[in-house]
Amino acid sequence: MLAKKLGERIKELRKKTGLSQEKFALKINMDRTYFATVEMGKRNVSLQNIEKIAKGLDVTISELFDGIEGESDD
């Protein structure tokens, strides 16, 4: 499921920044609880929030999705 893979990808990249969920959410001005559910793959996240997260991670949206698609899943 895509939301789950995206959440895992975001978590992986967020960890590379060295920031906790809370500090990353603060940095990008997103509710911490909301951001936590994104990482858990429980959100049908919108374009604007995808953009916000990608910017905070310093990657393009294309880079964010690259590598999580095409894997056979389900």
Place this chain on the structure above:
Amino acid sequence: MLAKKLGERIKELRKKTGLSQEKFALKINMDRTYFATVEMGKRNVSLQNIEKIAKGLDVTISELFDGIEGESDD
């Protein structure tokens, strides 16, 4: 603005399929009026709908966004 660029990109790829807005929306089981506003860049489209559209266009989400980011704008 990203939604506008994404809409233009979707329109460009949708035209390559040879399908009208209406036929493409039908194909991916999306409301035609909703899809039209996505192409106009007027929607903060969700992950699930981005995925649906990308699949209908036969591209990955990464490919969908590739090329519309990084252009300096605004």
